[in-house]
Amino acid sequence: MTIVRTEKLCKVYNPDTVPVHALNNVCIEVDEGEFTALRGPSGSGKTTLLNMIGGLDKPTEGKVFIDGHEISSMKDSKRIDFRLQNIGFVFQHYNLIPVFTAAENVAFIMMLQGRDKQEIRKRTDKLLDQVGLGDRKDARPAQLSGGQQQRVAVARALASEPRFILADEPTANLDTEAAMNLLDIMEKMNREQNITFVFSTHDQRVIDRARRVVTMVDGAIDQDEIQDPDKT
């Protein structure tokens, strides 16, 4: 089942001064359960494409459909709500709320969704256990390592039970061990719970573990290949 579909997506920055064509007629579909990496050199449009899919930015032309809903034309407030219910984000710099504990960071998203307190507590504990941080749930981000913070970020992204998770360079700030650890967790969730992941990355370690690799060059898709799952 297709979760994400883009139609001739174009994004031009500074159209009135020095136009920069970040995306050129990008058409891509992502099916449920994919573990997809977007790769390409800096400026190739990976992050721009992720932002469009995540509803963080509007295309200059073209459309983005999530589960059949066109989010590119939604109003700001509706798009924020749509993101809350449907999309999980993992950022390069973790971006946890510094004054909240690991558990509170995870619970916060569910609180925004208006879920029941009991349910929030149970799910928070479960998610933190899944990312191996059940014993650090009361730690604040500053008390956690980079790898641990990114694992909390993954748990936070999963908290809202999104249709898919977008991860922008999730391992860029992690050492090898932490990066592999994070990838193990994400891959396990993908396999066991059929959670869809889309990454933008330069990291060969991530690319090697992806089952689909989309290569972008100059704002367009240059290659779209399925990798052998055994390779991972």
Place this chain on the structure above:
Amino acid sequence: MNTFLKLAWRNIWRNKRRTMITISAIVFAVLAAIVMQSMNRGSYEVMIDRMVSFSTGYLQVQDYRYDREASLDNAFHYDDALGETVLSADTRIERVVPRLETFMLAANDVSTRGSVVFGVDPEKEQAFNQIDNYLAEGRFVESNEYTAVMGKGLADRLQLDVGDTLALIGQGRFGMSASGLFEITGLLEHPIHDMNNSAVYLPLGTAQELLSAEEHITGLLISVQQARQTDAVAASLRSTLEDGELVVFTWPELMPELLELMEMDLAVPRLLTLVLYVVIGLGFFGTVLTMTMERLREFGVLLSVGMKRGSLSLVLFIETLIISIMAVASGILLSWVLLKLVDPIALSGEAAQAVIDMGFDPVIPMSFAPDQFFVQGLYVFVIALIVFLFPLVKILRLNILEAARS
């Protein structure tokens, strides 16, 4: 809401020193403003209370001509029935106090001084202003005696004492000559300094006889249960008396110059308070500005993951509000303790003499009127609302991607 409150609370303590400096600045402003206002109001409250009790009453019924020409010729007929009519006009009226007032010469055997003669009902006067409490010597007059009580300053000038005879010479109603001799039964340390040097009290009946004004008075003073009821009672009393020749005045109408003086006197503290709050407001704004700008990236992330702009603004508003509430509560508490500790400030030396020369007591009483505390809280709350406009506009206009990248 609980989570937003928790988030806001922790956010304001991210930089403890900055928050404490901001709160301290607001506390200082609130403290200074309240103390300044309390001193002014304390003095004014005492002044008004004394003027109302010993001079005008909260309300006063007069003949309609008396306001233009304060002469005995414009006195009006008074009996118990009129007293009862006025008393029953409004349930908030506490009591009515008749007075006959005129100017006369007070004399001993060799010299004379100008004086204000009050014919009073001793019992009602005592109930109204506890005048006995101000007796320096002797006792107050009793009904139908040929006795007088006078201000101690006037007595000293005339070298008279309790037991001596006071001569009063003047003009009665409709040009009748008026003079009489009265035994002095007491001397008053009159709470209104000017009156101390001029007031003479006679029993009402005696004064009416002296001044050929039998059954007449110049003013019927009215006390109400609470000062703030004055205007409402005046309105109901006016409707009761509208058909006659009697008119009703409130104390501000009878002492407009006193109010003007107070307003002028308040101009400087008000200006100082304004300057203080502008400075503090700018400091508060600086804090909120920094708290906003240094967290733009965080705001971008929160909006990215699905927090609504309204919710984010609410968190920022709660932060501003918490700082204001803590500062105002501390400021009010500190000022209340400080006022309790210093109340009343007794002046001494030249300062005291200067105040006495102006006709006031050499003490500065503090006011504890609740509204002066609440008003400062309200000012800070308004400042907080204005200050909050910056983060509000910033959040509403925030470009999520630019913020998340910042």
